[in-house]
Amino acid sequence: MKTYLAQRLVQMFFILLGVLTLTFLLSRVLPGSPVEMMLGHRPSVEQIEAARAELGLDKPVAVQFLVYLRDLAQGDLGTSLRTGQPVTSDLFNRFGATFELTTLALTIVIVVGIPLGVLSAVRQNTWPDHVVRTTSIAGMALPVFLIAMLMQMVFYGRLGWFPLQGRIDAEIALDFPFAQRTGFYLVDSLLAGQWEAFKSAALHLVLPVVTLAMASMAVVTRITRNTMVEVLQQDHIRTLRAYGVGSRKVYYKYALKATLIPLLTVIGLAYGYMLGGSVVVEFIFDWPGMGGYAVGGITRNDFPAVMGATLLLAVIYLSLNLVIDLLYHLVDPRLELK
Amino acid sequence: MKAIKILLLGVAISLSLTVAHARTLTYAMYGDIKDWDPAAAFSLEVVMLANVYEPLLWYNPEGADERFTPALATDWSVSDDGLSWTFTLREGVTFQDGTPFNAEAAKLSLDRTREMRQGAWYIWAGVESIEAIDTHELVITTETPQPIDLIASSQYGAYIYSPDAAEQGTDWFNEGNAAGTGPYQVRQWSQGQQVVLEAFDQYWGGWEANQYDRVILRVVTENATQVQMLMSGEADFISLVPADIVDRVDQEVGLSSYAVPSWKNSQFLINTQKYPTDNRAFRQALTHLWDYDSVVNEVYDGHASVGEGPIPKTMWGHNGDLQNPTFDLERARELLNESGIPESDWEISMAYIGTDEAYKNSALLFQAMAAQVGVDVDLLPGDWGVIWNRAKDLSTAPNLQSMTWWPTYPTPNDWLIGLFRTEDSTLFNLSHYSNPEYDRLVTEGAALEGYDREAAVQNYEEAQRILVDDAVAIFYADIQSRVARATDIGGVQENPAYNAVFFYDLYEQ
Numbered sequence: 001m002k003t004y005l006a007q008r009l010v011q012m013f014f015i016l017l018g019v020l021t022l023t024f025l026l027s028r029v030l031p032g033s034p035v036e037m038m039l040g041h042r043p044s045v046e047q048i049e050a051a052r053a054e055l056g057l058d059k060p061v062a063v064q065f066l067v068y069l070r071d072l073a074q075g076d077l078g079t080s081l082r083t084g085q086p087v088t089s090d091l092f093n094r095f096g097a098t099f100e101l102t103t104l105a106l107t108i109v110i111v112v113g114i115p116l117g118v119l120s121a122v123r124q125n126t127w128p129d130h131v132v133r134t135t136s137i138a139g140m141a142l143p144v145f146l147i148a149m150l151m152q153m154v155f156y157g158r159l160g161w162f163p164l165q166g167r168i169d170a171e172i173a174l175d176f177p178f179a180q181r182t183g184f185y186l187v188d189s190l191l192a193g194q195w196e197a198f199k200s201a202a203l204h205l206v207l208p209v210v211t212l213a214m215a216s217m218a219v220v221t222r223i224t225r226n227t228m229v230e231v232l233q234q235d236h237i238r239t240l241r242a243y244g245v246g247s248r249k250v251y252y253k254y255a256l257k258a259t260l261i262p263l264l265t266v267i268g269l270a271y272g273y274m275l276g277g278s279v280v281v282e283f284i285f286d287w288p289g290m291g292g293y294a295v296g297g298i299t300r301n302d303f304p305a306v307m308g309a310t311l312l313l314a315v316i317y318l319s320l321n322l323v324i325d326l327l328y329h330l331v332d333p334r335l336e337l338k
Numbered sequence: 339m340k341a342i343k344i345l346l347l348g349v350a351i352s353l354s355l356t357v358a359h360a361r362t363l364t365y366a367m368y369g370d371i372k373d374w375d376p377a378a379a380f381s382l383e384v385v386m387l388a389n390v391y392e393p394l395l396w397y398n399p400e401g402a403d404e405r406f407t408p409a410l411a412t413d414w415s416v417s418d419d420g421l422s423w424t425f426t427l428r429e430g431v432t433f434q435d436g437t438p439f440n441a442e443a444a445k446l447s448l449d450r451t452r453e454m455r456q457g458a459w460y461i462w463a464g465v466e467s468i469e470a471i472d473t474h475e476l477v478i479t480t481e482t483p484q485p486i487d488l489i490a491s492s493q494y495g496a497y498i499y500s501p502d503a504a505e506q507g508t509d510w511f512n513e514g515n516a517a518g519t520g521p522y523q524v525r526q527w528s529q530g531q532q533v534v535l536e537a538f539d540q541y542w543g544g545w546e547a548n549q550y551d552r553v554i555l556r557v558v559t560e561n562a563t564q565v566q567m568l569m570s571g572e573a574d575f576i577s578l579v580p581a582d583i584v585d586r587v588d589q590e591v592g593l594s595s596y597a598v599p600s601w602k603n604s605q606f607l608i609n610t611q612k613y614p615t616d617n618r619a620f621r622q623a624l625t626h627l628w629d630y631d632s633v634v635n636e637v638y639d640g641h642a643s644v645g646e647g648p649i650p651k652t653m654w655g656h657n658g659d660l661q662n663p664t665f666d667l668e669r670a671r672e673l674l675n676e677s678g679i680p681e682s683d684w685e686i687s688m689a690y691i692g693t694d695e696a697y698k699n700s701a702l703l704f705q706a707m708a709a710q711v712g713v714d715v716d717l718l719p720g721d722w723g724v725i726w727n728r729a730k731d732l733s734t735a736p737n738l739q740s741m742t743w744w745p746t747y748p749t750p751n752d753w754l755i756g757l758f759r760t761e762d763s764t765l766f767n768l769s770h771y772s773n774p775e776y777d778r779l780v781t782e783g784a785a786l787e788g789y790d791r792e793a794a795v796q797n798y799e800e801a802q803r804i805l806v807d808d809a810v811a812i813f814y815a816d817i818q819s820r821v822a823r824a825t826d827i828g829g830v831q832e833n834p835a836y837n838a839v840f841f842y843d844l845y846e847q
Contacts, residue, residue: 033723042380042746042756044460045763083529084372084512093529157566164566170532170554171362174525286558288530296559301723 008325012318019314020307024068027303028061034301038081055081068307077311078304082296087308090293095312096183097167098282098289102274103184104205105212109270113217114263117224118251124229132221139218144277148211148284155207162206165286169200208285212277216270223266227259234258260331268324272317361846363550363827365839366558366567366576370530373457374511376497376518377450380457384493385555385577386533388838390434391497391518394425394444394476394490397748397835400652406491410439410498410519411476420483420789425490427474431542433500435517441470447498448478458495458746485749485787492747493836521842522553532556535841548845568593568822575827575839579820581639587822594825597641597818598832599652602744604696605645606688606704606812607729607757608737611770614679615686615737621809623673624686624738625663627707628812632665637699641820645813647802648753652816652834655750657799660806662813671711685714689729690740692719697740700814729768739768742817748835749787750798754780758805769810776804 035051036043043051052058056067071078077087120132139147156164163169168185178192185201231237232255240250279291286292290309297305328335371386373379379387394411398404413426431439445468452462464484469477478486490496500517503510514527521543522535533555537545545551556573558564561580567573569590579587579595587595608621615621630644649656674684688704690697698719705715718725718736728734745752759780760772783797805811819837823830828847831840 033721033727036723036726039380042458042766045765047456082372083370085529090529152566156570160570164570164572165558165563166531166556170364170534170556171360171552173528174534284560284563286560286563288528293530301721 008322012322015318016311016314020069020072020311021065023307023310024065025061027306028064033057034081034303072311077308080297080302080305080308082300082302082305087304090305091290091308091312094288094290094293096180097287098275098278098291100184100186101205101208101212101282101287101289102271102278104209105216105274106267106271108209108213109217109220110267112213113220114224114256116217117221118228118256120221120225121228121232122247122251129225132225136218136221139214140222142215144211144215144280145284147214148208148281151207151211152284163204165284167201167204167288168197169204172196172200208281208287211285212274212281215277216273219273220263220266220270223262224259227262228255231255231258261328261335264324264327264331268320271320275313275317360552361548361550362552362554363575363841363844364554364556364567364573365841366564366573366578367555368557368559368561368564368578370557371514371527371533371555374514374516375456375508376447376499376511376516377454377459377495378456378508380494384836384838386516386524386535387497387518388493388520388836389522389535389553389841390516390520390524391499392520393492393496393498394427395487397488397491397833399831399833399835400654406487410444411490414487416486416789418789420785421480423478423480423486425476425478427476428542429474431519432540433503433517433519434523434538435500435502437500437502437517439498439519440473441476442473443501444468444476444498445470446501446504448496450504451495458492461489461492461495461746480788483785483788485784488747488749488787491835493838494746496747525552530557541842543842546845550841550844550846553841565822568824571824575823579822581641581820584639584641584820584822592825593822595820595822597820599650599834600744600817600819601650601653601748601834602742602817602819603645603648603650603753603813604642604740604742604815604817605648606690606738606814607741607769608809608811609732609735609739609768609770610772610808610810611732612735612737614677614683617677617679618808619673619677620679622663623670623677623711624708624713625809625812626666626670626673627704627711627713628663628814629665629703629707630814632703633700633814637696637703638815638817641818642815643818645816647806647813648757648811649750649798649802650816653745653748653750655795655798657802659799660802662806663809665707667707667711674711674713681712684712685716686737687716687718688738689718689720689725689736691722691725694740701740726768730764732764732770735768735770738812741766741768741811749784751780751784751787754798754801754805755784758810771805771808771810773804773808776801779804 034055035048039047039051056064075088079085080087080090083090116132120129123129152164155162176194176197178189178194178197181188181191186198189197189201237250237255240254278289279295281287282289282291283295290312294306294309297309367382367385369382371383372381373383376387376391392409394409396407396409398407410428410431411425412428414423416423427441427444433439448462448468451459452465464480464482466479466481471477480486497518503517514524516524521538521541523538524533525536526534535553535555537551558567561578564573564576564578565583565587568576584595584597587593608624609615634642634644646662647657647660688701690701701717705717708715729736729739743753743757756766758767758769758771758776760777761767764770779797779801783794786794786797826847828845829843831843
């Protein structure tokens with residue numbers, strides 16, 4: 001176990017180094033210079049020179065990369081050219097927003113997606129199965145940005161049930177302040193006893209969470225259904241039925257357990273997909289998370305911000321994969337860790 | 339199960355209750371504040387700056403009785419030689435951090451801005467010294483005559499801030515802090531989300547009942563989202579108004595949308611040193627290949643007017659008697675033949691910001707028109723940083739380069755000097771134009787501005803004539819800015835000198 005962990009961590013280190021090298025090179029090779037973006041309307045020659053020197057752009061790319069790695073080792077991701085703030089504090093402020101969004105979306109995917117898949121499998125080729133399969137294909141086929149905009153049009157534009165964008169109502173955040181402890185507005189507002197703030201945060205979460213959940217839910221539902229259908233045809237299920245075990249117990253206690261391994265894989269993938277999808281969702285809903293930060297960084301040639309966001313997303317994704325691999329072992333101890 | 343139902347019911351009931359608010363105005367801005375330090379800010383910050391800070395003077399829109407509205411200076415005069423400016427400062431003014439405002443504080447602010455050499459500091463470049471000769475008397479001395487009254491009303495680089503704040507420095511500002519004398523103070527900043535301004539109780543101008551006591555500057559980057567927010571009442575004022583929705587929004591009950599003159603104009607600078615556009619007749623031909631009316635009416639949806647020379651028509655000093663080129667393919671053909679450049683060399687390159695639809699569509703139209711007379715146009719869309727760097731260097735410069743310009747403070751020499759005066763190393767004179775007589779006219783004009791405006795205007799008018807004759811650019815559009823807001827807001831005044839809304843002037847109708 002320990003050697004396995006050590007091996008994986010070393011592996012992770014090299015993957016991250018690869019990710020960094022690639023993004024760094026890309027950001028330097030692509031046309032566009034951050035200096036003009038940084039200096040505003042009308043910089044003078046000396047301001048441009050000074051800014052280039054400050055950013056280290058006057059040095060060879062290899063040197064720039066080594067300097068970046070040296071700073072990174074000290075926990076310094078540089079200063080964002082767009083916000084003027086250290087990238088580490090920018091990311092810290094925004095991480096909570098993304099984490100709250102994706103965690104809730106993942107919860108919905110698991111709590112709703114898996115039972116739907118089971119339902120679809122046990123009622124194979126009946127109308128509930130058809131409905132679930134059709135909608136999940138639609139969920140996969142529709143691009144996230146389209147779902148997001150449809151949501152806005154219907155639930156904000158037509159019905160007016162939910163707010164258009166943002167994380168909390170501006171005035172409510174001001175009149176009912178709460179301290180940021182966990183970075184989750186829902187939790188923090190409750191801890192502070194600010195009911196109004198909680199309400200506003202909850203309403204703001206609905207549309208982006210549902211949008212984000214929809215696409216991933218489709219995949220989870222379909223995989224659950226397919227593996228479940230396979231499992232239900234196996235001998236041990238037939239034996240259980242012959243013993244007179246109730247259907248509910250057969251499905252949820254025995255059959256579902258056998259589908260856990262592929263499901264774990266899919267949930268891991270779904271979470272990765274969500275992190276990617278959250279970039280689009282955050283942009284459309286003006287959600288102050290890392291996705292919007294990365295997009296803003298890319299469009300404004302804000303290299304340090306893009307590097308920082310990419311690195312953090314890669315770390316999250318890799319750690320998640322590691323956790324899932326460890327969970328495999330937990331779920332089915334017959335699987336050895338290699 | 340029952341417990342859950344009761345809980346849900348409770349949630350539903352409390353979600354339907356609403357809270358009462360202060361008199362609030364919500365303004366959607368399309369990017370967050372980056373440089374909080376008034377000495378460095380040179381971008382979207384003006385919306386915040388112009389409400390939180392005050393300069394010595396505000397510039398009035400053209401047509402007003404007075405050129406300036408006194409802000410922190412109540413009286414000012416210039417010596418006969420034009421080198422020494424005396425400002426009498428307003429008494430009884432306090433900064434938002436409680437520090438009293440006086441001549442010493444004003445000197446400290448302006449000196450710090452000059453010394454930091456960031457943002458728009460260069461407007462003060464000709465200043466020799468700034469002295470506080472009395473508690474409320476400030477004297478600004480210049481090396482050569484300068485229009486210090488105009489400079490002091492600049493929308494960037496001329497704000498007065500608290501000496502205590504200055505001492506804490508840029509890092510303190512960039513935490514979202516501010517300390518000016520303006521009517522609003524910064525109450526809260528959620529990075530990337532919003533800035534909340536609140537009425538400053540001790541503002542020297544005083545407060546009336548129906549003014550807004552809270553202004554929320556919301557960061558909304560998508561223009562479609564801004565429009566949605568305005569339609570639903572979530573925003574009262576938006577800053578990104580697509581040209582094609584102006585009429586639609588204006589028809590909505592409770593909303594109005596319209597275009598107002600700005601001092602922004604767009605042109606394609608023609609490289610005067612690169613073959614074949616180093617030939618004057620050839621350049622003149624190009625200016626006749628531009629379909630001015632179609633660009634203004636179709637590309638800008640009518641929210642622009644045809645440019646007449648380098649200075650927008652609404653700026654003082656504009657020469658109204660120029661012989662401006664018109665769209666005329668026949669004339670272009672004549673000039674091309676006159677130029678003596680062989681037809682096989684009628685090939686030019688045209689660079690513009692690729693993400694800008696207006697540039698793109700204008701360039702495509704130009705390319706099509708040029709093709710009709712046998713001129714081949716190679717389009718080079720790109721990122722501003724890239725095309726700018728290429729245009730600066732003659733070996734990589736295109737024949738035509740897109741340029742949109744506006745002044746830092748209200749003076750025509752911002753265009754004349756910034757874009758066309760000879761430069762030692764090229765920065766914005768991307769026409770690579772160099773004409774000693776022209777240089778003399780504009781340099782002299784800038785000095786005259788401070789004490790003999792009419793003489794300055796004469797110089798500028800002559801300079802504009804030279805530029806049009808030499809066909810150094812295709813001057814094609816004076817841009818209008820577009821406003822969309824709720825109709826129940828009273829007191830809205832447009833002032834092209836500031837890309838901002840003055841919230842203090844507004845009231846709820």
